[in-house]
Amino acid sequence: MTAVSESPAVQGEGGKPLMTLDGVSQVFDTKAGPIRAVDQANLSINPGEVLCLVGESGSGKTTAARMAAGLTRPSGGQVTYDGQDIWSLKKNDFKDFRRSVQYVHQDPYASLNPTRTIQQTLTAPLLKHGVVKGKQAAAERAYELLTKVDLTPPENYLSKYPHQLSGGQRQRVAVARALTLDPKIIIADESTSMLDVSIRISVLAMLGRLRDDLGVGFLFITHDLAIAKYFGWRGRTAVMYLGRIVEFGPTPRIINAPTHPYTRALIDAIPEPDPDLTRTKNAESLRSLEIPSLAHLPSGCAFHPRCGQFEEGLCDGKVPQLVQIRPGQSAACHVVARDGADEPAA
Amino acid sequence: MTTTSPGAARATRGGSGKPLLSIRDFKVEYRTGSGTTVQAVRGVDLDLYPGESLALVGESGCGKTTFGLGLLRLLPRLGHASGQVTFNRGDGTEIDVLGLDGRDLRQFRWRDAAMVFQGAMNAFNPVLKIRGHMHDTMRAHTKATKQEIEERAAELLRLVRLEPERVMDSYPHELSGGMRQRVLIAMSLLLEPEVLILDEPTTALDILTQRSVVDVLHEVRERLGFSMIFISHDLSLAAELADRVATMYAGRIIETGGVRDMFYKPRHPYTLGLIKAVPPIVGDLPDLESIPGGPPSLANLPKGCAFHPRCKFATDECQEVDPPLIPITDEPGDAHDVACIHSDEVHLERRTAS
Ligand SMILES: Nc1ncnc2c1ncn2[C@@H]1O[C@H](COP(=O)(O)OP(=O)(O)OP(=O)(O)O)[C@@H](O)[C@H]1O
Ligand SMILES: Nc1ncnc2c1ncn2[C@@H]1O[C@H](COP(=O)(O)OP(=O)(O)OP(=O)(O)O)[C@@H](O)[C@H]1O
Ligand SMILES: [Mg+2]
Ligand SMILES: [Mg+2]
Numbered sequence: 001m002t003a004v005s006e007s008p009a010v011q012g013e014g015g016k017p018l019m020t021l022d023g024v025s026q027v028f029d030t031k032a033g034p035i036r037a038v039d040q041a042n043l044s045i046n047p048g049e050v051l052c053l054v055g056e057s058g059s060g061k062t063t064a065a066r067m068a069a070g071l072t073r074p075s076g077g078q079v080t081y082d083g084q085d086i087w088s089l090k091k092n093d094f095k096d097f098r099r100s101v102q103y104v105h106q107d108p109y110a111s112l113n114p115t116r117t118i119q120q121t122l123t124a125p126l127l128k129h130g131v132v133k134g135k136q137a138a139a140e141r142a143y144e145l146l147t148k149v150d151l152t153p154p155e156n157y158l159s160k161y162p163h164q165l166s167g168g169q170r171q172r173v174a175v176a177r178a179l180t181l182d183p184k185i186i187i188a189d190e191s192t193s194m195l196d197v198s199i200r201i202s203v204l205a206m207l208g209r210l211r212d213d214l215g216v217g218f219l220f221i222t223h224d225l226a227i228a229k230y231f232g233w234r235g236r237t238a239v240m241y242l243g244r245i246v247e248f249g250p251t252p253r254i255i256n257a258p259t260h261p262y263t264r265a266l267i268d269a270i271p272e273p274d275p276d277l278t279r280t281k282n283a284e285s286l287r288s289l290e291i292p293s294l295a296h297l298p299s300g301c302a303f304h305p306r307c308g309q310f311e312e313g314l315c316d317g318k319v320p321q322l323v324q325i326r327p328g329q330s331a332a333c334h335v336v337a338r339d340g341a342d343e344p345a346a
Numbered sequence: 347m348t349t350t351s352p353g354a355a356r357a358t359r360g361g362s363g364k365p366l367l368s369i370r371d372f373k374v375e376y377r378t379g380s381g382t383t384v385q386a387v388r389g390v391d392l393d394l395y396p397g398e399s400l401a402l403v404g405e406s407g408c409g410k411t412t413f414g415l416g417l418l419r420l421l422p423r424l425g426h427a428s429g430q431v432t433f434n435r436g437d438g439t440e441i442d443v444l445g446l447d448g449r450d451l452r453q454f455r456w457r458d459a460a461m462v463f464q465g466a467m468n469a470f471n472p473v474l475k476i477r478g479h480m481h482d483t484m485r486a487h488t489k490a491t492k493q494e495i496e497e498r499a500a501e502l503l504r505l506v507r508l509e510p511e512r513v514m515d516s517y518p519h520e521l522s523g524g525m526r527q528r529v530l531i532a533m534s535l536l537l538e539p540e541v542l543i544l545d546e547p548t549t550a551l552d553i554l555t556q557r558s559v560v561d562v563l564h565e566v567r568e569r570l571g572f573s574m575i576f577i578s579h580d581l582s583l584a585a586e587l588a589d590r591v592a593t594m595y596a597g598r599i600i601e602t603g604g605v606r607d608m609f610y611k612p613r614h615p616y617t618l619g620l621i622k623a624v625p626p627i628v629g630d631l632p633d634l635e636s637i638p639g640g641p642p643s644l645a646n647l648p649k650g651c652a653f654h655p656r657c658k659f660a661t662d663e664c665q666e667v668d669p670p671l672i673p674i675t676d677e678p679g680d681a682h683d684v685a686c687i688h689s690d691e692v693h694l695e696r697r698t699a700s
Contacts, residue, residue: 056552056553056554057552166640167406168640196405196406196579196640197405197579197580197581197620197623197624198405198619198620198623198636198637199405199636199640200623200636201623201625201634201635201636202636202638205634205636223552223553224553225553225627226624226625226626226627227625229625229627229631230625230631230632230634233631252630252631255627256630265554266553266554267627268557269553269554269556269557270553270582270627271560271580271582271583271585271586272582272585272586272626272627272628273581273582273585273609273621273624273626274585274609274626275585275586275605275606275609275610276606277628278582278585278586279586283557286554289507289524289554289555289558290522291522291552
């Protein structure tokens with residue numbers, strides 16, 4: 001088994017990644033002392049690829065996403081776009097980068113200007129960045145964008161204000177706005193978690209079309225592995241726990257053959273929409289439910305106080321590194337690194 | 347059995363013996379302005395049997411919370427409930443819930459029926475420790491001594507897998523979301539209610555925490571044997587926890603049946619649509635489908651069946667008549683009722699889990 005902490009584990013097969021996070025960390029000063037919200041994470045996104053980032057609340061997903069979007073500067077490590085360190089780009093190139101990578105928030109209420117109509121929301125960035133010339137062209141483009149996000153007929157929406165739309169419709173507008181600048185990557189941070197099941201699926205289907213038809217890549221953040229599975233099946237998934245990536249691999253492997261005890265626990269815990277199936281599922285047992293605080297991380301593997309596979313001396317000693325367990329799939333677990341992982345029963 | 351109305355006939359078929367809670371033509375209106383009202387619950391017939399766990403599912407805004415609040419007479423001042431709600435106490439007394447007031451009403455809440463509200467944080471007084479919440483609740487309803495309250499609270503906290511020593515002396519904000527939710531469940535059980543209503547008990551909790559709350563609910567229900575109505579938009583949770591499921595749409599129950607019938611043989615296009623939209627975690631990539639559009643505004647309901655504008659089975663007739671909820675099986679104890687004239691055409695192709 002090869003140690004892959006240097007980052008190859010997290011690269012896609014073939015092709016040059018469009019964006020990489022190379023050993024990025026983010027340290028915050030808090031009353032309880034400095035905390036590492038993200039600790040030496042390696043990630044990469046290929047053109048048109050979906051990379052899912054999953055984990056419980058506080059695991060560092062948003063912090064990682066904000067670094068990827070260039071909204072915050074990492075305390076350590078590098079974010080590259082098109083092979084260049086984004087923080088050493090010239091001002092204009094940095095602007096181009098910011099246009100190419102668009103961040104869509106969880107809460108469209110908070111991110112849409114309540115005093116602007118949908119048309120104004122969409123035409124403002126088009127005009128400001130000179131994407132189109134003139135109001136007429138901007139209006140036409142806004143119309144087109146609303147069609148792309150399935151808000152049709154667009155004339156029904158253009159003159160509305162955010163508060164006149166449903167949650168799903170607002171989220172579509174937020175996506176349309178992200179599309180105004182022709183991004184290469186959309187960072188979708190829990191973009192569908194506030195929506196009802198059915199509406200969520202239709203928004204995901206719309207995002208899926210952007211991925212397939214426009215070749216937009218996604219950093220797709222969710223705490224719901226079933227959603228990651230649905231949206232990122234052809235991509236890869238990284239599982240975060242307390243600031244570190246603990247498992248990484250092709251999404252079907254993460255879902256159907258997880259190796260890290262934490263990933264296994266997450267997947268086992270999800271109820272199924274099938275009464276017989278969900279009541280006969282065996283859950284990976286945990287020793288504790290409490291998530292430790294980042295300010296007082298347990299020694300060794302941060303998951304050890306909760307882990308059913310815990311071995312004294314092994315797990316509470318050194319911090320486990322991500323190592324390849326199977327081709328393309330890596331995990332940061334001492335026990336799995338030593339014993340390997342069983343293939344799940346077919 | 348004497349049949350008084352089609353509603354009564356249908357609703358009493360499920361379960362065995364006398365229902366604990368019998369709900370007929372239950373309606374809730376909210377006053378929204380001078381002289382204008384909206385009906386958020388539009389005539390619900392439902393029975394809850396002793397020991398039964400009933401899931402109330404449906405999209406946001408369909409009236410689930412309003413229904414729960416109305417049952418326990420906890421509506422905000424601008425809300426008004428009508429219809430008939432009968433609670434059959436274990437000792438044989440029959441209580442007309444909508445007619446209760448004063449002391450009797452306080453007595454009914456907590457002792458007969460309790461509710462765990464949506465949004466665990468708001469249910470606490472932020473400056474009061476958990477101990478204070480426990481004592482206040484018990485003292486308002488019983489003559490228990492301090493010692494008895496301490497013991498009872500500790501017993502229930504342990505039942506929901508919390509350490510009383512640690513939790514009793516904590517302020518609400520010092521606990522995690524999952525701990526707070528479990529404290530609320532423990533508190534709601536202090537007076538041994540026969541019915542517990544849980545509104546979105548796990549929404550906003552992390553998946554592992556959600557799992558622990560679900561496991562706790564399984565356990566305490568087995569131990570204490572209360573009946574439960576739990577409200578959720580998460581169908582998987584209903585599959586996990588319910589004996590019976592009721593689907594609500596635009597203030598009405600449009601389908602109800604045993605949990606296996608509802609998930610394997612749903613007969614209302616809306617229930618079918620909800621099930622088809624849930625991404626499963628087991629197996630290969632599923633084909634999911636969404637229901638087009640969103641729920642209607644209550645102030646402006648479509649004519650006929652409220653679901654028809656979103657329904658792919660809809661015909662002209664659906665725009666005219668709002669179908670009543672009627673039985674589709676005759677097997678006793680196996681009630682499955684649907685409010686759809688096309689229920690014969692509705693079939694779920696189960697994806698085979700691999
Ligand atoms: N600006 C900040 N200052 C101090 N601590 C912060 C800051 N931003 C985030 N944190 C902390 O960093 C950790 C990771 O937070 P982050 O928001 O990245 O998690 P997340 O995985 O996105 O969680 P959620 O699922 O709840 O959105 C948390 O402990 C959080 O409290
Ligand atoms: N105090 C109120 N005044 C007026 N209308 C109200 C009031 N409370 C709720 N409503 C309306 O009643 C309807 C039902 O709301 P309710 O909160 O019961 O739905 P719900 O099914 O619980 O939704 P959710 O899943 O979002 O919690 C909604 O249309 C809502 O806007
Ligand atoms: Mg976040
Ligand atoms: Mg509600």
